[in-house]
Amino acid sequence: MATQCTQRAQAQEPQPARPAKKTPSRQQRAIIDAAADEDLLVVAGAGSGKTFTMTERIIRFIDDGVPPEHILGLTFTRKAASELLTRVSAAVAGRSRTKSMFMKPDVYTYDAFFQSIVRQYGLLVGFDQQTQPLSEAGARQLIATTVGEHMDVVRDSGVEFTRFTAIVDDVFALSSNIASSMIGGDCDSVDEAVARIRAWDRAFLERIDAMGVDFDAVGDEAPSVPELSAKSKRLSKYQYDRRVKANGEPYAQAQRTNEKIDYWRDHIQQFHIKQMREATVKRELLLTLVQLVADAKRRNHMAEFSDFTVAAYQLVTRFPSIGERYRARYTHVLLDEYQDTSTTQAMLLAKLFCAPGGKSAVNAVGDPFQSIYAWRGASPGAFRLFQRSFGLPDDYEPRALSETRRNAVVVLRAANHLTAALRGRKRDGSSVQVHEVDVRTLSNVTDGSADVHEGTVGVLGYATRGQEIDGVVRFAKHAIAKHEREDAERIARGEEPRGTKPHVAVLFRGKTQIPTFQAALEEAGLTTFAVGTSSLLEQPEVLDVLALMHVVADRSDAASLMRLLATPRFGLGAADLRALARLADERNVDYRYRALVEAGV
Known part of the structure; x- marks a missing residue:
C-alpha cells in the first residue's frame, strides 16, 4: 500500500520544458544496434531503461528500412502497450518530414492480439466470432x-x-x-x-x-x-x-x-x-x-482469455497458412515482459513466428526476478523455452540490461542482496531447475551520462502516532521543495529541468493507516493518490450489500448471512442468532439422517 503526494498548484503552471534526449548506455547501444534480422533474448533488470531501449530498437528497425506497419509489439497491460506506442509514434513523427505518411507499428496486449486472430479465423475451429470474453468474476x-x-x-x-x-x-x-x-x-x-x-x-x-x-x-x-529422550544423539x-x-x-x-x-x-x-x-x-x-x-x-458463446489463446494455437497448428500470413505481415516482433508468458502463450508465439518455412525476427525482453503472474500460469521456463523454440544455441548468452540511472547506490545494493539467493544454481531435490538464465547484479551507469548518488537511509522512532504523522508530512514537504529548488537552479543555469513534477512515495505495512496519513498530507497542502486502500468496501452499508450478494450467490455462506441478519433491517440480537444457529444445526442433522436412510445406509 502506498500514498503518492505532490504539491498543490496555486496558479496555472507553465508546461515543463521537454527534457533532453537520453543517451543510450553501452548495454543499451549494443541491443539497439544489433542486426535487424537477429533474434534477441534480453534480460532487463528493474530500472535499466527497458522501454527506452525497446523504443530505440524499433526506431532503428525503421531507420534500416523496415516498414513500421511490419513491426509488432506485445506486452501484458493496455497501459504498457499505450506507453510504448506513444513513445515510438512521437520519436518517429519527430524524425519524419511528412507526418501524415507515417505508419505506426502495431502494439497490442498479448490477449488482445490472440483474440484478433480468433476473431478473424475462429470459425475454422468452431469458435463463434460473436463469442464474448469472460472476466474472472464472470467465469x-x-x-x-x-x-x-x-x-x-x-x-x-x-x-x-x-x-x-x-x-x-x-x-x-x-x-x-x-x-x-x-x-x-x-x-x-x-x-x-x-x-x-x-x-x-x-x-x-x-x-x-x-x-x-x-x-x-x-x-x-x-x-x-x-x-x-533428550539423551538421544541425533x-x-x-x-x-x-x-x-x-x-x-x-x-x-x-x-x-x-x-x-x-x-x-x-x-x-x-x-x-x-x-x-x-x-x-x-x-x-x-x-x-x-x-x-x-x-x-x-x-453460451462465452470464453475466457485463455480460451482465445487455446483457439489461436489450434488455428496456427492446424492451418499453417495462417502463420505464414502473420509472418509476412510482421517481419519484426518485440515481446515485452516475456517472463510472464504461459507455456501455451510461448508455444503459440513460437508457432506463429518461427516455422520451418520461414520466420520473423523476434526480440524477447524480460527479467526472471520480476515474474509476477505465476499464479495465473506464467511458465517458470519461459527463457529456456524461447531459446529452444527459436533455435538459439545451448550456450547462447542473453543480452543484459543491468545498468540504471534511476536508483541510488544504496537501493541497488539492497536489491542485489535480496535477489542473491535467486542467482545460484542449487537444486532443491526436485528434477526442476529453477535457475534459467544468468541475471547480472544491478549497478549504476559508469559512462558519466547520469549523476550517481550514494543515497541515504534514515530511521526515526516516534513516541506517538501524531508525531509520526507530523514527521512524514514535514519530510514530504521538504523533499518536494528541495526538488523544485534544484529544478529552478537548473533552469537558471540554462539546463533542462528533470521533466517530472516532484513526488514522494509513502509506504505502509497495512492499509488501515492510509486514510489518517492521507488526510494529514492533504491538510498540509499536498495532493495525494492512494494505492491499495479499499476504504469504500469497508463502509458498513457497503459491507451489508456485499453480504446480501454473497448470500444470494452462495446459500452456504453462513458468515454473510449472520451479518445480514444482524443489520437494523432484521434486528436479530446475539440470543436470536444463537437460537437460529441451534435450529440450523438440528435441521442439518435431520437432513443428513434422512439422506442416509434414503441411501440405505
Missing part, C-alpha cells in the same frame, strides 16, 4: 451455475467439500492451469489435455493401490513426531540414534528411539500416500466439472 459465476446444475455428480463421486465456493475455486484453478500449461506440441485442446491427465491419474492410482496400504486404517490427521528429530556398544550392538535407549522413528516414518508415509490418492480421486471429479463448464461456455 466463476458460470462455474457456480454449472456446478449447481450438476450437484448430483459431486454427491455421487463421494468427494467431500466443506464449502460450495471451494468447488468453484478448485474448478477455476484446474481449468486455468490446463489452458495455460497443458496446451502445446500435439496437445491442442482442453479435451485432449483432460484425456491425458485422466490416463496419468489411472496409472497413478493403479500404482498406489498395488502398494497394499489399508487406507481405512490410516488417520485423517498427520501423525505427530514422537517424543524422544542431528535432528527425524534421524536415527546411531550409538552402539563396543560389540556393535545398539544401546537399548537408541533401539527404542529408532523403533519409534520407524513407526512414525511408516505412518507418515502412509498418510501422505492416502493424501495423494484422495487428491487424484478429487481431480477426477474436477476434470468432469471442467468439461461441463467448457460445454457451458460453448453453448
Whole structure:
C-alpha cells in the first residue's frame, strides 16, 4: 500500500520544458544496434531503461528500412502497450518530414492480439466470432451455475467439500492451469489435455493401490513426531540414534528411539500416500466439472482469455497458412515482459513466428526476478523455452540490461542482496531447475551520462502516532521543495529541468493507516493518490450489500448471512442468532439422517 503526494498548484503552471534526449548506455547501444534480422533474448533488470531501449530498437528497425506497419509489439497491460506506442509514434513523427505518411507499428496486449486472430479465423475451429470474453468474476459465476446444475455428480463421486465456493475455486484453478500449461506440441485442446491427465491419474492410482496400504486404517490427521529422550544423539528429530556398544550392538535407549522413528516414518508415509490418492480421486471429479463448464461456455458463446489463446494455437497448428500470413505481415516482433508468458502463450508465439518455412525476427525482453503472474500460469521456463523454440544455441548468452540511472547506490545494493539467493544454481531435490538464465547484479551507469548518488537511509522512532504523522508530512514537504529548488537552479543555469513534477512515495505495512496519513498530507497542502486502500468496501452499508450478494450467490455462506441478519433491517440480537444457529444445526442433522436412510445406509 502506498500514498503518492505532490504539491498543490496555486496558479496555472507553465508546461515543463521537454527534457533532453537520453543517451543510450553501452548495454543499451549494443541491443539497439544489433542486426535487424537477429533474434534477441534480453534480460532487463528493474530500472535499466527497458522501454527506452525497446523504443530505440524499433526506431532503428525503421531507420534500416523496415516498414513500421511490419513491426509488432506485445506486452501484458493496455497501459504498457499505450506507453510504448506513444513513445515510438512521437520519436518517429519527430524524425519524419511528412507526418501524415507515417505508419505506426502495431502494439497490442498479448490477449488482445490472440483474440484478433480468433476473431478473424475462429470459425475454422468452431469458435463463434460473436463469442464474448469472460472476466474472472464472470467465469466463476458460470462455474457456480454449472456446478449447481450438476450437484448430483459431486454427491455421487463421494468427494467431500466443506464449502460450495471451494468447488468453484478448485474448478477455476484446474481449468486455468490446463489452458495455460497443458496446451502445446500435439496437445491442442482442453479435451485432449483432460484425456491425458485422466490416463496419468489411472496409472497413478493403479500404482498406489498395488502398494497394499489399508487406507481405512490410516488417520485423517498427520501423525505427530514422537517424543524422544533428550539423551538421544541425533542431528535432528527425524534421524536415527546411531550409538552402539563396543560389540556393535545398539544401546537399548537408541533401539527404542529408532523403533519409534520407524513407526512414525511408516505412518507418515502412509498418510501422505492416502493424501495423494484422495487428491487424484478429487481431480477426477474436477476434470468432469471442467468439461461441463467448457460445454457451458460453448453453448453460451462465452470464453475466457485463455480460451482465445487455446483457439489461436489450434488455428496456427492446424492451418499453417495462417502463420505464414502473420509472418509476412510482421517481419519484426518485440515481446515485452516475456517472463510472464504461459507455456501455451510461448508455444503459440513460437508457432506463429518461427516455422520451418520461414520466420520473423523476434526480440524477447524480460527479467526472471520480476515474474509476477505465476499464479495465473506464467511458465517458470519461459527463457529456456524461447531459446529452444527459436533455435538459439545451448550456450547462447542473453543480452543484459543491468545498468540504471534511476536508483541510488544504496537501493541497488539492497536489491542485489535480496535477489542473491535467486542467482545460484542449487537444486532443491526436485528434477526442476529453477535457475534459467544468468541475471547480472544491478549497478549504476559508469559512462558519466547520469549523476550517481550514494543515497541515504534514515530511521526515526516516534513516541506517538501524531508525531509520526507530523514527521512524514514535514519530510514530504521538504523533499518536494528541495526538488523544485534544484529544478529552478537548473533552469537558471540554462539546463533542462528533470521533466517530472516532484513526488514522494509513502509506504505502509497495512492499509488501515492510509486514510489518517492521507488526510494529514492533504491538510498540509499536498495532493495525494492512494494505492491499495479499499476504504469504500469497508463502509458498513457497503459491507451489508456485499453480504446480501454473497448470500444470494452462495446459500452456504453462513458468515454473510449472520451479518445480514444482524443489520437494523432484521434486528436479530446475539440470543436470536444463537437460537437460529441451534435450529440450523438440528435441521442439518435431520437432513443428513434422512439422506442416509434414503441411501440405505
